[in-house]
Each structure stands twice: as C-alpha cells, then as structure tokens.
Amino acid sequence: MAAEQKKYGKVLRIAPDAITIFDPETLMRINSARSSYDKAIWYESARIDYRGNSVITEVNTTKHDKRKAKLAPAFAGKNLALLETKVDKWLAALVDSIRSKIAKGEETMNIGVLIQYFQVDLISELSIGQPWGDLKEDKDHFGYMKMTEDIIPNIQSYGLLPAFRVIFTSPWFMKLFGPKTTDTDGVGLFMRILQDEVESRFKDNSGKPKEDWDILGEWMNNGVPANECQLDLSLLVPAGSETSVMMIRGTLLLLMSSPVAYWKLKQEIKGAIAAGHISNPMTNEESKNLEYTQAVLREGMRMMVPINFGFPKKVPDSGDTICGKFIPGGTDVYVNFHSLMRSEEVFGSDAETFRPERFLGNDPNVAYMSKVVDLVFGGGRFMCLGKAVANMEINKIFVEVRNRPHPNSNNYPLNGQFGLLFRNFDFQIATPEKPWRREAYSTYLVRDFLARVTEDTTMG
Numbered sequence: 001m002a003a004e005q006k007k008y009g010k011v012l013r014i015a016p017d018a019i020t021i022f023d024p025e026t027l028m029r030i031n032s033a034r035s036s037y038d039k040a041i042w043y044e045s046a047r048i049d050y051r052g053n054s055v056i057t058e059v060n061t062t063k064h065d066k067r068k069a070k071l072a073p074a075f076a077g078k079n080l081a082l083l084e085t086k087v088d089k090w091l092a093a094l095v096d097s098i099r100s101k102i103a104k105g106e107e108t109m110n111i112g113v114l115i116q117y118f119q120v121d122l123i124s125e126l127s128i129g130q131p132w133g134d135l136k137e138d139k140d141h142f143g144y145m146k147m148t149e150d151i152i153p154n155i156q157s158y159g160l161l162p163a164f165r166v167i168f169t170s171p172w173f174m175k176l177f178g179p180k181t182t183d184t185d186g187v188g189l190f191m192r193i194l195q196d197e198v199e200s201r202f203k204d205n206s207g208k209p210k211e212d213w214d215i216l217g218e219w220m221n222n223g224v225p226a227n228e229c230q231l232d233l234s235l236l237v238p239a240g241s242e243t244s245v246m247m248i249r250g251t252l253l254l255l256m257s258s259p260v261a262y263w264k265l266k267q268e269i270k271g272a273i274a275a276g277h278i279s280n281p282m283t284n285e286e287s288k289n290l291e292y293t294q295a296v297l298r299e300g301m302r303m304m305v306p307i308n309f310g311f312p313k314k315v316p317d318s319g320d321t322i323c324g325k326f327i328p329g330g331t332d333v334y335v336n337f338h339s340l341m342r343s344e345e346v347f348g349s350d351a352e353t354f355r356p357e358r359f360l361g362n363d364p365n366v367a368y369m370s371k372v373v374d375l376v377f378g379g380g381r382f383m384c385l386g387k388a389v390a391n392m393e394i395n396k397i398f399v400e401v402r403n404r405p406h407p408n409s410n411n412y413p414l415n416g417q418f419g420l421l422f423r424n425f426d427f428q429i430a431t432p433e434k435p436w437r438r439e440a441y442s443t444y445l446v447r448d449f450l451a452r453v454t455e456d457t458t459m460g
C-alpha cells in the first residue's frame with residue numbers, strides 16, 4: 001500500500017467507510033488527551049479467546065481506560081528496575097545460546113529464530129514468572145511460532161473484511177471453531193498454561209509469583225480479577241514478542257548490510273568501555289548517553305517499524321477535517337506506519353536510506369523526527385503498555401550484557417562470566433542475495449534470517 005499512499009497522498013480511501021493516513025500531526029491529534037476518537041471495531045479481530053476482550057481488543061473507551069489504569073502500574077515506577085533485571089537475565093541467555101552454537105561449530109545460525117526465542121522467554125517470564133524455555137532447549141515450545149505464523153495473516157485478512165470479521169470474532173463462532181483450553185497445541189494450549197497459572201495463584205490468593213516478581217502478581221495486587229488477568233496475559237505474549245523482535249532483527253540486518261554504521265557503532269561501544277562509561281551489565285541510563293547507538297536505534301525503529309499498518313480509530317460523530325479533507329463521523333482511520341516512517345517531508349529526501357546520522361545533534365528537526373518515530377508505540381490513552389520494557393531491551397541488546405544467574409532459576413543461564421552482543425560478536429549476513437523472507441501484515445513475519453556469527457576478541 002506504500003506505493004498507493006505515495007501516489008494518492010496523505011489521505012487514501014481504502015473502503016467506503018475507511019481511510020489510511022500517514023500524516024504525523026493528525027496521528028498526534030488522534031492520540032492526544034483531548035481526542036474524541038474511539039478505537040474502531042477492527043481491534044476485535046485480534047481476539048483469540050471467546051470468553052472476552054483483552055485490554056487491546058476492548059473498543060469501549062470507558063471500559064478500556066478503566067481496565068488499562070489497573071494494568072499500567074506493573075510497567076512503571078519501581079517495577080521498572082525489576083523489569084530491567086529480567087531483561088538482563090534473558091539477554092545473557094541469548095548470548096549464551098549464540099556462544100554455545102559457535103562452540104559446536106554452528107557459526108551459521110538462524111539468528112531470527114534465536115531472537116524470537118529470547119523474546120518469548122523474556123515476555124513469558126515477565127508475565128507469569130515462568131519462561132517458555134525456548135532458548136534453553138533451542139526449541140519452539142507449544143508450537144508458539146507456528147501459531148503466530150497462522151494467526152497473523154488470518155487476523156489481517158478478516159480484520160479488513162467487515163463481514164468475515166463479524167463472523168470470525170463472534171463468541172459463538174470462536175467457541176465452536178476457535179482455540180480451546182483443551183487443545184493439545186497452539187493457541188489453546190497457550191491459553192491453558194496461562195489459565196492454570198492464574199487459577200492456581202487465585203486459589204491461594206497470594207498473588208505471589210514462582211520467582212521474585214512478575215506482572216501477574218502485580219495485577220493481582222492491583223485488584224485485576226482472574227478472568228481479566230487471563231485474557232490480558234493471552235494478549236501480552238504476542239503483543240510483547242512480535243513487535244520488539246521485528247525491530248531487533250531488522251536493525252541487525254540494517255547494520256550487517258551497512259559497514260560504515262556497523263563499525264561506527266562498534267567503535268562507540270569500544271570507546272565507552274575504555275573510558276569506563278558503561279558498566280556490566282550496562283544500565284538503561286548509560287545506553288541513553290551513547291549518541292551514535294541511540295541514532296542507530298531510532299533509525300532502526302524507523303526503517304523496520306514493527307507495526308506496519310492498522311490500529312484504526314473511529315472519527316467522532318461530528319466528523320473531522322484531516323489534511324484539508326472533511327471526513328464523515330464513523331469513518332475508520334487506519335495508520336500506514338510504513339509510509340509514515342518513510343515520509344520524505346519528515347525525514348528528508350533520503351528517507352528510504354539507512355542513515356543513523358540523521359538523528360545526530362540537537363537541531364529541533366532531530367527532536368521532531370524522534371517524536372515522529374515514537375509514534376510507533378501509539379500515544380495518549382492508546383499508548384503501548386510495554387513501551388518502557390521494549391525501549392529498555394532495545395537500548396541494551398546491541399551493546400552488552402553480563403551473564404547473571406538468577407536466584408531460584410535452576411541456575412540458568414550459568415555459562416561464562418560475561419555475555420556481550422555487539423561487544424563480543426561479529427555478525428555477517430549468511431545469504432547476502434536473500435538475507436531473509438519477510439511478509440507484511442499488520443505486523444511482519446520473518447523467515448530464514450541466517451547470520452554467520454563469530455567471536456570478536458578485540459573489543460576488551
């Protein structure tokens with residue numbers, strides 16, 4: 001749709017009652033605190049459980065806001081430090097996995113899958129205190145990845161076809177043909193694992209996680225009822241996995257195919273280590289001072305935006321004027337994130353080029369471009385709940401982490417003292433003529449992303 005959007009401009013009609021836009025100012029206005037836009041019914045296509053909505057699929061604004069207010073504290077304040085220890089732990093596990101593959105002579109590895117295993121383990125541990133265990137066993141437990149490969153294209157197709165959406169997301173249809181907790185694999189099994197955990201925790205009413213802290217425990221302490229905990233957990237794993245994974249994999253590919261940026265990034269990390277500016281493990285705050293690294297991350301997020309298209313809001317009954325055109329009340333306004341992040345008006349005539357340098361300096365335009373990139377997380381009442389976690393892991397993953405066995409975690413990960421990503425490894429595209437296979441839906445699916453990874457002992 002990028003070509004059509006470029007041809008027809010910022011407002012493109014895609015159905016009798018739907019438009020797609022890529023104007024940042026309109027998006028900021030829709031997301032603002034005073035906005036009277038509601039979520040469009042499209043969101044319901046992301047329902048996976050016939051028993052009810054999760055916070056993301058709840059389109060009733062009052063209900064959504066009330067629910068979100070109880071979920072949000074788990075991702076903020078003092079909990080951020082706890083989230084950071086989990087991020088460190090799983091980054092270390094990712095490094096261990098890469099290192100053990102190299103030790104076995106498997107320098108060419110499916111780095112795309114490893115990053116996905118890392119993310120699923122991280123989010124499942126954050127959510128219910130138990131990692132899926134994918135990295136440890138180098139295995140897609142419960143067929144989760146297969147499940148996302150099936151679900152993402154399906155959601156996209158019936159999400160955009162109102163008649164199908166009504167049928168496929170209706171409780172009776174989902175109850176008859178949708179996933180069930182009695183299933184032995186896929187979404188149903190995934191729902192049962194979450195259900196069992198929620199039931200056992202509510203049974204003794206402790207809210208206590210198996211390890212020291214998790215999101216479910218926080219929600220229970222915040223008075224979120226059992227059925228909502230379960231419905232929101234079943235959304236959290238996919239919402240928290242498919243998004244960050246796309247950005248991380250994408251930025252890695254951009255770096256591997258851009259030697260100048262790749263070496264500048266490594267030199268900045270090396271200089272910061274030599275100057276004693278980053279500790280082990282590097283803190284989130286320290287990462288924010290690495291100017292070039294931050295520019296790479298912003299440029300990576302821009303060019304490999306994890307959400308491609310969707311998340312429509314409904315124009316209020318009185319209608320609205322968007323980019324000079326009157327749009328009647330009730331119209332669905334979809335966001336074309338791809339076109340937005342490649343907008344020449346915002347990012348310059350080389351918007352299609354990976355050039356982190358555009359984000360260097362204190363020029364007001366740099367601040368504006370960064371604000372536009374930030375729109376990938378939504379905004380205002382629609383803001384992504386996991387934004388702080390996502391930014392934290394993205395800030396750390398390309399730089400460094402140290403292995404730190406977690407108490408009560410069967411001493412996993414435990415190999416080695418230090419695990420450092422860009423600091424200790426060099427990455428090379430394994431199949432340069434076709435580095436990966438990527439399909440664009442509302443989010444992306446990436447297959448066959450192979451890299452040759454070697455130890456870099458020169459960094460110190």
Ligand code: HEM
Nearest residue numbers: 055056239240243244306311376377378382384385386390
């Ligand atoms: C780079 C990574 C990520 C991106 C780009 C991203 C983007 C988004 C977007 C665009 C939305 C919808 C906003 C709207 O409705 O307009 C959203 C919602 C949400 N995200 Fe994220 N997300 C990311 C990572 C995460 C992570 C790591 C988690 C969980 C740990 C998470 C949890 C959620 C939740 C729970 C919602 C629903 C919020 C609501 O309904 O109000 N996300 N995200």
